[in-house]
Amino acid sequence: MPAPHNPLLDRLHPYPFERLRALNAGIQPNPALRPISLGIGEPKHPAPKLIEDALMASLKGLSVYPATAGEPALRESICAWIERRYGLKLDAASQVLPVNGSREALFALAQTVIDPSRPGATVVCPNPFYQIYEGAALLAGAQTAFANSDPARNFAADWSQIDAATWAKTQLLYVCSPGNPTGAVMPLEEWRTLFELSDRYGFVIASDECYSEIYFRDEAPLGGLEAAAKLGRHDYRNLIAFTSLSKRSNVPGLRSGFVAGDAAILKRFLLYRTYHGSAMNPMVQAASIAAWNDEAHVVANREQYRAKFAQVTPVLTPHLHVALPDAGFYLWAQVPANCCGGDDIAFAQGLLAQYNVAVLPGSLLAREAHGVNPGAGRIRLALVAETAECLEAAHRIAAFAQQETRA
Incomplete structure (x- = not known):
């Protein structure tokens, strides 16, 4: 007889990063480029x-x-x-x-x-x-x-x-x-x-x-x-x-x-x-x-994010539908319909395979409700690394988007 367990555990959905690992399991990232991850919202600035x-x-x-x-x-x-x-x-x-x-x-x-x-x-x-x-x-x-x-x-x-x-x-x-x-x-x-x-x-x-x-x-x-x-x-x-x-x-x-x-x-x-x-x-x-x-370290941290977003966002705007958010350290970018068919998962998988940049497909962060998944067609970019690394990732994303866009 199996050990008892709380049946409510069976109601849980796979966590987004678990789903992403499964989706990317067969992908071989481009070995010529060092890996960059914008997928996880884990702060990388130095601790005070x-x-x-x-x-x-x-x-x-x-x-x-x-x-x-x-x-x-x-x-x-x-x-x-x-x-x-x-x-x-x-x-x-x-x-x-x-x-x-x-x-x-x-x-x-x-x-x-x-x-x-x-x-x-x-x-x-x-x-x-x-x-x-x-x-x-x-x-x-x-x-x-x-x-x-x-x-x-x-x-x-x-x-x-x-x-x-x-x-x-x-x-x-x-x-x-x-x-x-x-x-x-x-x-x-x-x-x-x-x-x-x-x-x-x-x-x-x-x-x-x-x-x-x-x-x-x-x-x-x-x-x-x-x-x-x-x-x-x-x-x-x-x-x-x-x-x-x-x-x-x-x-x-x-x-x-x-x-x-x-x-x-x-x-x-x-x-x-x-x-x-x-x-x-x-x-x-x-x-x-x-x-x-x-509060001094908080002000310095905020200024570092402001400077980073000011440099990264313009690199992406010609290729993705994205704007500076009110707050936070994510860009919530829409994949254009003529790029990877506007599919967030296809975009993320292609980007990882060809440019070794990991991002989080927006559809994994939402549930279908009222007939639509409001995260579909979007990607979440966590700009948590140092500015140079985020800029390098942004240029790779821009290159991939330009390559995949059909006029």
Whole structure:
């Protein structure tokens, strides 16, 4: 007799990179060119020395068990950063919690707030989307519904695609602003719409904001808590925001971030985490305090991305439909219809075979919904490497696109 297992695991879809490996299994990349990957959104800029120093100075932390709620000094440094960034005063004891990166927290929140015993328990996601949203929903016993991005409206999710009957069954809504992969930032009026829907139907909003500190406009992206405060929602009712140091501070291996918002939800979230075993390593807490307390390295990092995007984007625009995003470190490029038939997978496979550049086909980041896959025909380019490498990749992509384009 086979060992028992959770049947909800059978509902999971293959992760995009797993699907990509399978698609590329028979491809032999051009050996004359060194490999360049723009596929994975893993920051490659150097980690700040102040974070490394804080880690090394806190080795004695290995001898103690950490508290699940984190040290008061860490929660206070997070609150101080929120006040500097958004002008909001949060209670360090009840409205913030440190987490081991936004990924695990985005997953864990679904396990905290979803009641699978309610008929038709639903989680609404933007489409395309960060795949953890769907996995969290399915493993919490819920079903998913998708709102497709609309290229005509700066890739804003079309929430009108979700009908009243679906909203009535919705328990959790994931939003991502700045968006992955689109880079789009949600404006205040879109937040107003979502808050009104949340009030009407009672669902929780999980606002994924891990790209908030990499932006290309003069004005910093609007955050969910900031939007709530502007609209007079100072209790942040049914709203939890997620922020991470991975992109902001180039430390994806640190696994550090925070959640903030509705104190009642965070009280239940802390209870879940106490049993789940999600306490942050004391050394990571010390390094996180150093990171949240310093903004100079964040400004320098942002300027490096701005300079990089300013050089790379013009190389691609004559050959792909692509524009500078609002924020984030991705270009969300459309393959022209007369290039590889506009097929994102064919484009990515041909590019890898002939020019040894890996990119992520957009269709792997989305689900077919409302009769269309909104990622189809697009590729995601993660401009995370140093500028010279990204420029080399851009020139190869341009050469391949020009070669494959039919007049």
